[in-house]
Amino acid sequence: MPAHPADSAIYRGLLGDEETARLFSDSSEIRAMLLVWGALAKAQGDLGVIPADAAAFIERSTREAVIDPLGLADATAVNGVPVPALVAAFRKAMEAPDLSQYLHWGTTSQDIMDTALALRLRRVMALWDDRLGALIASLARLADAHADLPMAARTYGQAATPTTFGAVVAGWGHPLLRHRQRLSELRSGLAVSLSGAAGTLSAMAEGPKVRAAMAASLGLRDPEHSWHSDRSPIVDLAAWMAAVTASLGKIGQDLILSAQTGISEVAVEGAGASSTMPQKQNPVAPSVLVALARLVAAGSGAVTGAAVHAQQRDGSAWFVEWLTLPSMAIATGRSLALARDVADRVRPDASAMQRGLSQDCGLIMAEAASFVLARQLGRVEAQASVKTLSKEALALGLPLTDLLARDFPQTDWSAALGGSMSGTAADDARAFAALARTG
């Protein structure tokens, strides 16, 4: 019974992401917590905090145990955390009370759950890094291939000056390089949590050493202090997800606009059909990118608010994270996978782009014309003249260049405005492609 379309059989393919979702499944969460307990027991055994035989037994058991999530439901509903029920179920499954009593020794629910989350995030972030890499590579190919393909740049939806499709793609790609760099920082910042009931390791004299050992064995950072109530690592992750999905949403938005009937400069293959209109080629995937960005931004706001976390643990603030992070992560994963898929299906239409450059009487050349004229009239008067001529061109339906030739016959307008007029666009496209390859 899905609260979220990513959990729906119908909508999973549209709005979900199996690979990311797998790491947020009940069984994955239980498995990660068992792994944490195994690493804890090992470290505690090695350091003499708990008996060596108990440590070995617990560690071994964590690899074999199979715990039914459903069996944890009732106690979780009462306790707010699944850990007490899971400790009990796991101890029972171990069938060796003398040894299993050392499970979860000196630690608290939040240590186990936050470390288990960090473990899963490490894998999620590796997956995302791969996807970002593949997406950037796709965009680099696209930018390179179309570095010189001229099209109209648009500001406020209005034709501005010429650019190239490659430059537009480079503009999509640059923020992703930034996001990938940041992802790598966030990933290496993922930390073990081990600070006991209230952040002081009061039930484990060797706590700091155990924490260091656990961090080493689990491949996480040792924070060297408690982060129970410092949620800034989670906030930073949420902000990253919001930023990256927004950058992908921008790609989606641009594609929706480019694919509009009457513009049709870029198509995305495999567009969606309508239930009643036989002709429809809806830009479904780009629309999903925009929607996911909106979802993740909203979630990020809630996660940020939950960093106003009361005292040494704040149940309500922590629950907010549980209610939002998985869906945000799945949306992020989906967005990355879909953007890459879209990038590979993008089809620019050179002739439509050419039409885009010449429509509205070729007014897109107005700025360039004003700089040509500035040499003889000065910038201010040149700008005013071109403005007047632009209006006249629209009113008469004549090309701006015709009117320029009429009023300023001494200038060879076809030479003056005959180049690509797209400035650094092609260079920018190729520079991004090069950067993406080396970055």
Place this chain on the structure above:
Amino acid sequence: MPAHPADSAIYRGLLGDEETARLFSDSSEIRAMLLVWGALAKAQGDLGVIPADAAAFIERSTREAVIDPLGLADATAVNGVPVPALVAAFRKAMEAPDLSQYLHWGTTSQDIMDTALALRLRRVMALWDDRLGALIASLARLADAHADLPMAARTYGQAATPTTFGAVVAGWGHPLLRHRQRLSELRSGLAVSLSGAAGTLSAMAEGPKVRAAMAASLGLRDPEHSWHSDRSPIVDLAAWMAAVTASLGKIGQDLILSAQTGISEVAVEGAGASSTMPQKQNPVAPSVLVALARLVAAGSGAVTGAAVHAQQRDGSAWFVEWLTLPSMAIATGRSLALARDVADRVRPDASAMQRGLSQDCGLIMAEAASFVLARQLGRVEAQASVKTLSKEALALGLPLTDLLARDFPQTDWSAALGGSMSGTAADDARAFAALARTG
């Protein structure tokens, strides 16, 4: 693989709501769409838009058809909507192409999906209305029972003046009366959607009559125009969910504060245990109420943003609704059920409340004392005097009344401050209880 804890076996009991969730399940959504097609066919048959035998056959089939949600996944991922796949699967299941071709005649995906949503919301809202009614009744009993139970009112967390627990409960209940009234308005506003491919019913000359007939048979309102791109009914619903969960979150927040160690004025039976601290009685349920409020507020922001809905249908804006409404609705349902459950488990502790009134040297009587003194000193000087005495009382650790008696011996302070001093609190509590019973 849950994107949302309400879809998790582990967390469902804590953060989910089976009854609300049932109406957002895949099968429930398919069932609702079939029901809409049945009503559409019936209306179209009655009005001669489609052949009577096709209408009867389709309507009958909608009641019997069983469609596998999984079979819709691939096409939904491409088309963005499940309707084309569902039309095809249902037509196939009907095994009578001559008749089944009249399925979905002259309508569009959004008509079917929005009407199916309205149908399910009608049931969800009936469920919520029942829960609100039960919750209000619980609060009314509580307010009545404890109308005279004195406790300290607190502003900024500081003891302010005396009130009664019944008055506090009445304060929780009043906004719920308002929300229930609004829920009833929203419920009666739920409308059928039938306006065809782009809002003009262009493929159905008798469209307005069909819409009216469908509205009547489905028990929904006939909007008499298209609401494809007017999402204000959804925005209003989202805002309602945010408002009601915030009001319930306030109850949760107050209970967390009242249950704090060192205050302990109100306990909620059945508190949560810790995995390591044997003494803990965590206010889990109140904390969930706060968390759900934060979730729904974030979702409401996203839904509101999606009302900036482009042109005649905006895929991305619509997807935002799908990504947020179900989890918001389930959170709302959970919040209502949990709040009622909490209301029935609230246990005020009269002696702790009495301690709360006398602590800090009984400074809670300072305002009252200042009004007594105002009769002889004037208000301004009285306030200043009591302020000075309040500081002295704290410094010396003596009751404020002792210092008042010392400096103003002519006043009989035990008489002057001996009443309940809680003003209209008891009356307010009983007035709410009475209003709740009649409202």
Place this chain on the structure above:
Amino acid sequence: MPAHPADSAIYRGLLGDEETARLFSDSSEIRAMLLVWGALAKAQGDLGVIPADAAAFIERSTREAVIDPLGLADATAVNGVPVPALVAAFRKAMEAPDLSQYLHWGTTSQDIMDTALALRLRRVMALWDDRLGALIASLARLADAHADLPMAARTYGQAATPTTFGAVVAGWGHPLLRHRQRLSELRSGLAVSLSGAAGTLSAMAEGPKVRAAMAASLGLRDPEHSWHSDRSPIVDLAAWMAAVTASLGKIGQDLILSAQTGISEVAVEGAGASSTMPQKQNPVAPSVLVALARLVAAGSGAVTGAAVHAQQRDGSAWFVEWLTLPSMAIATGRSLALARDVADRVRPDASAMQRGLSQDCGLIMAEAASFVLARQLGRVEAQASVKTLSKEALALGLPLTDLLARDFPQTDWSAALGGSMSGTAADDARAFAALARTG
């Protein structure tokens, strides 16, 4: 030093609204608080709560007092509320301590400030109601004038089926009728606040009668209980502002899309110029409508969160309202004024709309053609045939109707598809106009 562009000399004309802002000015706030004290003193005098001469003197003084806002700054920074400083300043200005001591008798800061807010909101809402009325009237004229003007409806940015410009305008207008109705409800719900230090009127035995009298004299509702910690009226107002600005943002979004180079179906006169591109006609005003909607939605989320208001007064939650409501209100006011201004400057271009209908090989007729064909082929096969022909048309660059005529010569296609094909569009436009006039 503007924290908000509405307070900036440069940006005020773009993003501010003088008339709404006036009611949130320092002097307006002080004036409103004085007015509340006047009404309070009058009611208390009439009911014998304070001496009649003091009541008369205070009431008279409230009309004459001029208080310097700057003088309140330091104390407000310490106390969190301006009331203590304002009480002191006003008492001092009255120069009659025996009488002025009765100022603010038995009440608390929040009573005065919330009532003063309600007073100002009443005027703001009247202003908005006028603007909504004028806007709806403009849209009604527009819908009526262009009820029959054909244009392409668009879904996902793609041409869907024909509609008329009047129908599009009607689609903009319908939610405004809804919002105006709700505004009227919210306005009549504006209530006086009078419940004393902690909601119990403990310092005023005749409190409920005073509250009723104040409500009557100030033209506000008597809530009959405290709403200090029930912020749902504020939440509902914030939600309304978010809903109405979203509906206006939708108008802006549609206009931005319609004005795009290459589409140019609707222009808004008085578009913005660029600093460097002489030809630019930027849809500045429509863009502002979209931006204001985003701002208000964000603010509404914060206000809703602040309804999780702790105990009998929650300073931080209340401050959140102060930090957001004025800018939201000014944005709402600006949005309403600007939308009306835009509505009066909208210029549809019939020939561009005609081009929009015929482009892409006239595929916009595909659904209609499929229904024509359905008579001979059945719906399913007809839809499939038209889909195939649509693709062929695009590939060959031929009108769809040519291919239909080629393959299905027995149908008179120019007759079959020669009408407006826009269904109820014209009727919908006129129905809205009629409704707007009577509503």
Place this chain on the structure above:
Amino acid sequence: MPAHPADSAIYRGLLGDEETARLFSDSSEIRAMLLVWGALAKAQGDLGVIPADAAAFIERSTREAVIDPLGLADATAVNGVPVPALVAAFRKAMEAPDLSQYLHWGTTSQDIMDTALALRLRRVMALWDDRLGALIASLARLADAHADLPMAARTYGQAATPTTFGAVVAGWGHPLLRHRQRLSELRSGLAVSLSGAAGTLSAMAEGPKVRAAMAASLGLRDPEHSWHSDRSPIVDLAAWMAAVTASLGKIGQDLILSAQTGISEVAVEGAGASSTMPQKQNPVAPSVLVALARLVAAGSGAVTGAAVHAQQRDGSAWFVEWLTLPSMAIATGRSLALARDVADRVRPDASAMQRGLSQDCGLIMAEAASFVLARQLGRVEAQASVKTLSKEALALGLPLTDLLARDFPQTDWSAALGGSMSGTAADDARAFAALARTG
């Protein structure tokens, strides 16, 4: 007429920040734009893009010009940007058309405005860095001074285990070290914007060199490509502001809770007075910290959404930044200054903390007791025994240690539970202080 309380004479001291606000004033914005034009002209003159005399004249003029913000209002309202009006006003002021025509040569509004923003942000961020440094130093002193001061750690508001006040303060400080590190990264990432009308520098062949020279002279980074439509730097800044104010809001929240009547473990000197209650010492400053966090989180969501920025410039998305960034920045500045101020006024009350440790029958020792008992009973049975004794202690009102002594007389409980029992708390406090000094 303030849209935001930071612009109000009354509220500025409470919710504003003069030093940050100064950089967002109209005159500061104009000054920064002039500075950008000066640097642009200089670079263009040096590279031969414009005549050297024009360059020198323009640069000199930018230092002397005084432009009235009000004079830009009308044109800004039409154009959406102040640049066209400012160019005209500045050219007019220069009174040398031949030279002033080279002002703003080959660039666009967004280049000038975004670079001017970066310039001001650099100063704002330097200010914030100083404040963060001072705040961290204050917290370090506090943590050091109270490293051993025992108090109850609280989870869910319930006493958990002992900690020390120094450790709590260290918990406040750690995220600030992280935020300061990130601030330094963001600051060094501030970039010049120079890419012309639509991101291609089409009107300036030497554009990239000019950009590099400008970056060098203004002390900003050269991005080497356009960031007109890549808003991730702004999004990252907004996220940082939200994260840091949330961390400061957590300090505020903890202080509100610690200062509650009945707990009173920490006071903040200079608390706020009530208008009617003489005894009140409201934690106004901590409440402001919480409120500012909520405001900035909401703003961050809006800014993140605005990164879904259409095409080469999206007016509405850009306006959203203008509507939110200044108030967010001022709130961040205020929060930093206020937190530091609060840190210096925090007064822990050792005896109240001692009471907090002993109340509720000393149940805070339950976890520790369970580990003592675990040696003889095993962990599971020990936990269960202490749970049972905890309930009995509460029911009888007896200290838990008395019951432990009764049932387990062989253990010397006063020795076993007689230490600080606060684990690493003191070490953590000192480690933070050391880190803060070196960091």
